[in-house]
Amino acid sequence: MSEETKYVELCKGINGLDKIILREVRGCSAEVYLFGGHVTSWKNEHGEELLFVSNKAIFKPPKAIRGGIPICFPQFSNLGSLEQHGFARTRFWTIDNDPPPFPTNSSNKAFIDLILKHSEEDVKIWPHRYEFRLRITLGPGGDLMLTSRIRNTNTDGKSFTFTFAYHTYFHVTDISEVRVEGLETLDYLDNLKNRERFTEQGDAIVFESEVDKVYLSTPTKIAILDHERKRTFELRKDGLPDAVVWNPWDKKAKAIPDLGDDEYKHMLCVEAACVEKPITLKPGEEWRGRQELSAVPSSYCSGQLDPVGAFSSEEIGPA
Ligand code: TA6
Numbered sequence: 001m002s003e004e005t006k007y008v009e010l011c012k013g014i015n016g017l018d019k020i021i022l023r024e025v026r027g028c029s030a031e032v033y034l035f036g037g038h039v040t041s042w043k044n045e046h047g048e049e050l051l052f053v054s055n056k057a058i059f060k061p062p063k064a065i066r067g068g069i070p071i072c073f074p075q076f077s078n079l080g081s082l083e084q085h086g087f088a089r090t091r092f093w094t095i096d097n098d099p100p101p102f103p104t105n106s107s108n109k110a111f112i113d114l115i116l117k118h119s120e121e122d123v124k125i126w127p128h129r130y131e132f133r134l135r136i137t138l139g140p141g142g143d144l145m146l147t148s149r150i151r152n153t154n155t156d157g158k159s160f161t162f163t164f165a166y167h168t169y170f171h172v173t174d175i176s177e178v179r180v181e182g183l184e185t186l187d188y189l190d191n192l193k194n195r196e197r198f199t200e201q202g203d204a205i206v207f208e209s210e211v212d213k214v215y216l217s218t219p220t221k222i223a224i225l226d227h228e229r230k231r232t233f234e235l236r237k238d239g240l241p242d243a244v245v246w247n248p249w250d251k252k253a254k255a256i257p258d259l260g261d262d263e264y265k266h267m268l269c270v271e272a273a274c275v276e277k278p279i280t281l282k283p284g285e286e287w288r289g290r291q292e293l294s295a296v297p298s299s300y301c302s303g304q305l306d307p308v309g310a311f312s313s314e315e316i317g318p319a
Contacts, residue, residue, distance in 0.1 A: 007110040010095075013040075014059035020095075022110040028142035030110075035061055037093040037114045037134050040068040042144045042293070050233070050295050052171040052267035056258045064089045066258040067169045067267070069146065071134070074126060074162035076244075076275050077191070082125060085167065088132065091116055099133055102147075111137035118153075128160040129153040143294045150289075152281040161280045165244060165273035166291045168235070173228035175247055175265050180205040182222035183243060188213040189276070207268070210249035214275050218243045224270055225298055232298040237272035239289035244271035 006023065013019030018034040031041035042050045053067030064070055064085070075086040083090075096115035104111075116132040123129070131153055137145040152160055172178045181204045189195040191212035200215070204225075222243055224233040237243075246269040248256060253264040272291040279287050 008112055017059055017061075020112050022112065022136070022138040024110050024138050024140055024142065026140070026142065028138060030136065030138045030144055032112060032114070032136050033059075033065065034093050034095070034114070035059075036065060036089040036091070037071055037116060038065050038068055038089060039136060039144070039146070040065060042138075044142050044295055049171055050293075052169040052263075054259050054263055054267075056260055056263075058258050061092070062090045063258070066256075069169070070167040071148070072163070072165040072167050072271075072273075073132065073148075073150070074128075074130075074160070074164075076163040076165045076273060079163055079275070085165075086162075087122060087126070088116055089167075091119075091122075093134070096133055099135070102135060105139075107140055108137050109140075111135060126160075128158070129155065130160070141294070143292055145290070145292045147288065147290045149286055150281070151286040152283050154283045157283060159280050159282045161278045163273075163275050163278050164240070164289060165271045165275070166240070166289075167244075167269060167271050168291070168293070170224055170233055170268050170270060172224070172226045172266060172268050175207045175268060177227040178207060178268055179225050179227070180222065180245060180268075180270060181225065182219050183215045183245070186215045186218055188215045205245065207247055210247065210252055212246050212248075213244070214273070215243045215245065216276050217241050222270060224268065227298075230298045232296050233270075234294045234296065235270055235272060236292040237290065239287065240272040240274050240291065241277070242273045242275045244269065244273050244275065246271070 009021045011019055020032045022030040026045040028045045029043045032039050040053055051068050057066040070089040072085040073088040075082040078084050093114040093116045096113040099113040114134045118129045131151045133149040135147045184202050186200050187197055189197055220237055222235045248264050253259050254261050281287055
């Protein structure tokens with residue numbers, strides 16, 4: 001990257017929508033649309049795309065973008081009276097030029113602060129005032145970090161309650177050759193069985209049919225191993241106890257208009273979330289939820305994938 005190249009660039013994306021490009025010196029990058037506060041691209045230093053975005057994604061408000069990292073707020077899924085996954089992913093966010101103090105690592109230069117506030121229209125469907133600040137950072141080593149700070153700014157003394165998810169679509173080479181580690185033996189709610197509660201068996205999770213589960217009170221680190229590509233994604237989270245795992249498989253994929261029939265093979269959603277126990281904020285209170293993603297090479301030895309470097313980074317501290 002040349003001296004003049006910007007770490008942060010505001011430009012126009014598909015259909016003239018405002019987009020921010022984050023770039024780091026080694027060549028990695030990320031792209032964020034103000035529509036939805038939605039990360040739509042995360043590339044490593046070789047320019048390889050690490051997130052899945054459907055070829056049929058519709059970049060036309062008010063339809064949410066299929067892929068990347070949709071923000072589900074103030075409602076995950078259909079767990080309430082709002083539209084599926086809440087409204088944050090279909091609203092226009094703005095750049096927050098003067099965010100309140102935010103402890104930052106001084107080596108992080110590629111970041112953007114976004115903000116979403118209640119609108120008079122939204123107050124009619126969700127009668128609360130709030131400030132949702134989202135910082136998206138691309139670290140010098142290519143890690144992608146999202147921190148959400150949500151504050152209750154109600155002036156009528158009322159608390160509010162919400163559920164939340166970073167609905168991350170990882171790009172995988174072949175879903176049949178993917179496994180997820182870190183969720184073994186945990187309880188989960190199975191969305192395909194009326195959200196009944198089950199306990200996962202001891203093995204890593206593999207995929208051979210539709211999956212739509214909410215794993216409860218998970219560890220802070222989850223690994224997604226892309227066997228074909230010999231790549232391991234590491235997801236670290238803080239303030240988000242649950243983890244949703246979703247792949248629609250062939251039949252469901254055909255029923256989703258903005259997803260290609262075979263695209264399910266190349267995507268896996270693993271979502272840092274807060275679903276089982278919703279968060280309640282009193283006026284003036286703030287909640288923070290953070291997700292960090294990295295992609296590292298996996299080594300393959302004696303029939304076992306060993307995620308080199310996975311789980312080796314520091315615990316999530318203050319941003
Ligand atoms: O997070 C899993 C899930 O809630 C699934 O039930 C599935 O429907 C998916 O999200 C996608 O939802 P969307 O509204 O984006 O089509």
